[in-house]
Structures are given as C-alpha cells and as structure tokens.
Amino acid sequence: MDRPKVVKYTPPECVEDYPLGAFQAGHLVQKNAGWRVFRPVIDHDKCIGCLRCFLVCPDGVIDKSGEKLEIDYDFCKGCGVCAYECKVNAIRMVKEGEEADE
Amino acid sequence: MADKLVTNARDLTNSEYFYGHRACAGCGGSLALRLAMKVLGPRTFVAIPANCMSAVSFLHPQISFSTNSMISPFAATGAVLSGIEAGARALGMKDYHVVGFAGDGGTADIGIQALSGAIDRGDRIIYVCYDNEAYMNTGIQKSGLTPYGSSTTTSPAGRNLPGATRMKKNMFEIVAAHDIAYAATASIGYPEDYLRKISKAAQCASTSYIHVLAPCSTGWGFPIEKTVEMGKEAVDCGLWYLAEFENGEFRLNRKPREFSSLEDYLKKQARFRHLTDKDMDVIKGNRDRKWKKIQDQWTV
Ligand SMILES: Cc1ncc(C[n+]2csc(CCOP(=O)(O)OP(=O)(O)O)c2C)c(N)n1
Ligand code: SF4
Ligand code: SF4
Ligand code: SF4
Ligand SMILES: [Mg+2]
Numbered sequence: 413m414d415r416p417k418v419v420k421y422t423p424p425e426c427v428e429d430y431p432l433g434a435f436q437a438g439h440l441v442q443k444n445a446g447w448r449v450f451r452p453v454i455d456h457d458k459c460i461g462c463l464r465c466f467l468v469c470p471d472g473v474i475d476k477s478g479e480k481l482e483i484d485y486d487f488c489k490g491c492g493v494c495a496y497e498c499k500v501n502a503i504r505m506v507k508e509g510e511e512a513d514e
Numbered sequence: 515m516a517d518k519l520v521t522n523a524r525d526l527t528n529s530e531y532f533y534g535h536r537a538c539a540g541c542g543g544s545l546a547l548r549l550a551m552k553v554l555g556p557r558t559f560v561a562i563p564a565n566c567m568s569a570v571s572f573l574h575p576q577i578s579f580s581t582n583s584m585i586s587p588f589a590a591t592g593a594v595l596s597g598i599e600a601g602a603r604a605l606g607m608k609d610y611h612v613v614g615f616a617g618d619g620g621t622a623d624i625g626i627q628a629l630s631g632a633i634d635r636g637d638r639i640i641y642v643c644y645d646n647e648a649y650m651n652t653g654i655q656k657s658g659l660t661p662y663g664s665s666t667t668t669s670p671a672g673r674n675l676p677g678a679t680r681m682k683k684n685m686f687e688i689v690a691a692h693d694i695a696y697a698a699t700a701s702i703g704y705p706e707d708y709l710r711k712i713s714k715a716a717q718c719a720s721t722s723y724i725h726v727l728a729p730c731s732t733g734w735g736f737p738i739e740k741t742v743e744m745g746k747e748a749v750d751c752g753l754w755y756l757a758e759f760e761n762g763e764f765r766l767n768r769k770p771r772e773f774s775s776l777e778d779y780l781k782k783q784a785r786f787r788h789l790t791d792k793d794m795d796v797i798k799g800n801r802d803r804k805w806k807k808i809q810d811q812w813t814v
Contacts, residue, residue: 416533421575438580440534447539463523467705468742470537470545472530472552476523487533491540492739 413475415484416440444471448490450505453512456480458502465494465503519713520553521706527552535578536570540738542728542745543567545702546644547615550724553712554640556581557610559598563625564588565617566651566730567644589624591616592632595639611716613640618659619649621725622683629723633692636720640712643685643723646730654733658683661753662800663793664785666733671788681800686725690759695720697759701727703745707756707767714758727754735784744782750774752801755808764812776801 421441424430454465459481466474466481470493473484495503506512520526531551537544547567551558560583562568568585571578586594591614599612616625621643629641648666649655656669660678665671669678689697696718700708708726715722729744731737736744748754751774756767776798780786789797808814 414528416530416580418534423575435574435577437577437582438531438533439575439577441575442534444534444536467523467526467549468545468702470539470541470548470741471535472533472548475528477528489539491741493540493741496739497742 413482413484414477415473415475415487418443418486443486444489445486448488448508450490450492450507451485451488452483452490452492452494452503453506454481454483455502455504458500460500460502462499464497464499468497469494519710521710521713526709527555529556531556531558531580532571532578533580534576535567536573537566538730538732538738540731540741541566541570542702542730542741543617543644543646544570545705545741546642546708546726546728549702549705549709550613550615550642550712551579551581553709554611554613554716558582559602559610559612560584561586561591561594561598561612561614563591563614563616563620564651565615565620566646567615567617569651586614588620590628591620591625592628592630592639592641594628595641596632596635596637599637599639611640612638613642615642615644617650617657618643618645618647619655619657621645622658622685626688629689630692633689633694633721633723636695638719639721640715640718641721641723642712643725644728645725646728646733647682648730648733650730650733659685662797663780663789665788666785676789676793677785686723686757686759689723689725690764693762694723694759696722697724699725699727699755699757701745701749701754701756702729703727703742703747703749704756704768705742711758733785735787736782740782744779747774747779747782751776751779752805753779753797755805757808757812764808766808766812766814769814773801
C-alpha cells in the first residue's frame with residue numbers, strides 16, 4: 413500500500429517553536445479512523461477490478477498499486493460511497509467491532 | 515506535463531496529493547479536489563480561499579496537500595493565482611501547474627472580481643469552482659449559486675418564501691463571456707468527464723475555468739453514501755449540465771434523451787423537502803427555458 417503516513421510530532425513548548433512563514437507540506441499527525449461507524453470490506457472474489465471505488469472515494473484511501481485493492485483504514489471515514497457505487501456489491505459495510513465474516 | 519488526456523480510473527495515478535483532510539465523511543468537494551490533484555500531479559501550486567476545503571486541510575500542524583499550497587484572502591483567489599504564476603515564471607520554472615479551488619460563494623460572489631481580472635490577464639492558471647450551492651463552512655448561508663427553493667440559514671423556507679428565491683447565477687457563461695481560452699462545467703457524479711476536463715485545463719496555455727458540482731450531504735441533507743449519485747442525478751434531471759466553452763463556442767457534452775424525475779432529485783434532499791407543486795413548476799419552467807436556449811444556441 414502506498415498512502416501518506418502519520419508522522420510523529422512534538423508540539424511546540426513556547427511561542428518561538430511555532431513556524432513562521434512556510435510549513436511542511438503533506439504533514440499528517442493524526443489518523444481519521446475514529447470517525448468510522450461502519451468499515452468497508454472488499455470481497456475480492458466478487459470484485460471485477462473496475463476501480464470505481466478507487467475513483468470515487470472522497471478520501472483516496474483505496475490503493476490500487478497491489479494485486480488486490482487495499483483500504484487504508486487509518487484514513488477511511490466509513491462514508492460508504494465506495495460500497496454504494498460498486499456495481500457488483502463487492503463491498504460490504506461492516507459495523508466496527510463486529511467480524512467481517514458471516 | 516500530461517500530454518494524454520486522463521479519462522478513466524486506470525490512467526489515474528495511484529498517488530494521492532490531497533490526503534488526510536477533515537472534510538465530512540462523503541464530502542463531494544473533497545472528491546473534486548482529490549481528483550483534480552491526481553490529474554495535475556506533484557508539481558502543482560495550490561491556492562484556496564476561506565471555504566470548507568481550506569478549513570479541512572490546513573489545521574496546524576496538519577497540511578493535507580503534499581504539494582505547495584496556501585490559503586488566499588477570501589476575495590483574492592484569482593489574483594493570488596496570477597501572482598504565483600508570475601513568480602514561478604520569474605524563477606524560470608518549467609512543468610508546473612497553478613490551481614485554485616474556490617467555493618461557490620468564493621467564486622460567484624466574493625471572488626468574482628479577482629477571477630475576472632485573472633481571466634483578462636490570460637495567465638496560465640486553472641481556476642476550479644467547487645459548487646456545493648451555499649456558504650457551507652460558515653453554516654449553510656445562501657450564495658449567488660444557491661438554487662431556487664433551497665432552504666438555507668439566510669433563506670429559510672417558511673410561510674412567505676420557498677427558501678432561496680433566485681436561480682443560480684450563470685457563472686459558466688459569465689466566465690465564457692470573457693472569451694476565456696477554456697471553460698467547462700462538470701459534476702463529481704460524472705467523474706470521468708471531470709477528469710478529462712481537468713486534463714484539458716492542464717494543457718491550456720492560458721486561463722482555464724472548471725465549474726464542478728460537488729454535493730454536500732451536510733448542507734443539502736441526504737445520506738452520505740449518495741454523494742456521487744446526487745451529482746449524477748442533478749445532471750440527469752437537467753438541473754445541471756455538462757458543457758465546454760472553447761474557441762468561442764459552447765458545446766454540450768451530455769444530452770439526456772429524457773430527463774429523470776426532477777421531483778425525485780429534489781425530495782431526496784432536506785433543503786428542498788418543503789417545496790410545493792407550485793415551486794416545482796417554477797423550477798421546471800426555469801430548467802426547460804435553459805435547455806431550450808442550450809438546444810438553440812450551443813453545439814449539442
Ligand atoms: C473576507 C471574509 N469574509 C467572510 C469569511 C467567512 N467565511 C469563511 S468560509 C466562508 C464560506 C465560504 O463559502 P464557499 O465559498 O461557498 O465555500 P464552502 O465553505 O461552501 O466550501 C465564509 C463566509 C472570511 N473568512 N473572510
Ligand atoms: S467498485 Fe467493486 S468491483 Fe469495482 S473495483 Fe471496487 S470493489 Fe471491485
Ligand atoms: S467508506 Fe468512504 S472513505 Fe472509506 S473507502 Fe469507502 S469511500 Fe473511501
Ligand atoms: S459541509 Fe459539505 S462541503 Fe463542507 S466539508 Fe462537509 S460535506 Fe464537505
Ligand atoms: Mg459553497
């Protein structure tokens with residue numbers, strides 16, 4: 413999976429520690445995983461590889477670089493757009509804390 | 515610079531340049547920005563005025579853009595883009611893009627003067643208006659692009675008014691009237707069409723403008739998983755259209771054989787739920803008048 417990662421960040425201790433002017437691009441210090449009530453789970457046997465889910469995910473958390481699609485659960489918000497848009501219903505929204513298997 | 519137009523998910527890079535933002539789950543605006551950034555690539559300067567997208571991507575110490583990005587003054591997106599472009603040119607830079615992402619309020623109301631000036635200068639910049647049809651970041655106030663009948667906090671529906679009482683300002687044609695090199699409307703409901711238009715803008719040697727409809731579940735009141743679907747239905751029922759303006763000509767890109775139900779589209783959204791049959795007729799009348807003009811005057 414090739415997705416941006418959270419970096420370790422030490423909060424400033426005094427005013428002088430705050431950046432003036434430019435700051436680091438692509439700087440992530442916190443995951444968004446806590447937003448999720450349901451998580452998308454891809455059934456790779458059903459998936460026909462159309463990449464619709466990859467295309468329409470507002471958060472870009474579906475990675476297509478590997479053999480199978482992979483979801484970056486650190487940043488998936490569980491919106492369900494991917495599952496709704498999948499024509500062959502290969503994505504199920506599973507309640508967090510519950511098992512994906514039937 | 516991309517020579518080939520990107521028109522599908524397969525040709526789209528796996529790399530993300532807009533990531534980890536704090537937009538609401540299922541936010542249409544964030545999808546519009548994400549896809550545009552993927553087409554434009556890592557050598558892209560971004561300016562965003564005050565709006566949802568800047569609020570969710572510049573939360574110190576987080577920055578969600580992995581390319582150079584900045585927040586511009588609300589009214590100044592067009593001017594700031596021109597400035598970035600002039601700076602990059604002065605430094606002798608090659609192979610880069612300068613893009614702005616302004617909301618409907620930031621484009622059709624407060625930023626219209628700076629946008630007009632930028633188009634007039636003909637700088638090689640890409641201006642994207644992501645249209646969620648209200649000032650969302652400050653709590654759903656009516657903008658010049660809020661459609662008739664939409665209930666917002668400054669156009670509340672009630673006994674005397676149906677919500678907003680004006681039609682959407684015609685930003686696409688206002689921009690085209692500048693004789694801009696390239697302008698297009700799009701919707702996240704038709705992502706491939708949108709990708710193609712962003713890549714055309716990327717190849718444009720002068721100013722380009724993309725107006726992309728970006729449904730907002732929070733402000734419109736629909737289930738979050740339906741964001742892309744709502745963007746599609748808006749086009750299918752004829753309340754939005756996919757078109758281009760190039761070489762002085764308007765071209766319609768998608769001609770629905772028959773409109774899907776306008777009532778269905780409207781009633782799915784809390785902002786329109788109060789509408790009466792009479793209001794529906796007003797909306798339908800306006801839609802049909804617009805489409806008649808499109809049929810008569812544009813290449814369809
Ligand atoms: C000069 C100025 N006026 C008002 C504001 C407050 N403000 C911040 S975001 C915003 C709403 C922007 O609406 P829009 O451009 O449609 O983008 P959206 O939030 O809907 O994405 C407003 C009014 C501001 N930041 N600066
Ligand atoms: S939308 Fe469905 S079928 Fe298409 S790639 Fe995603 S999971 Fe597979
Ligand atoms: S649930 Fe939403 S954020 Fe998560 S992968 Fe699907 S579309 Fe992306
Ligand atoms: S209010 Fe609407 S536009 Fe703003 S972040 Fe939420 S869904 Fe996106
Ligand atoms: Mg808006």
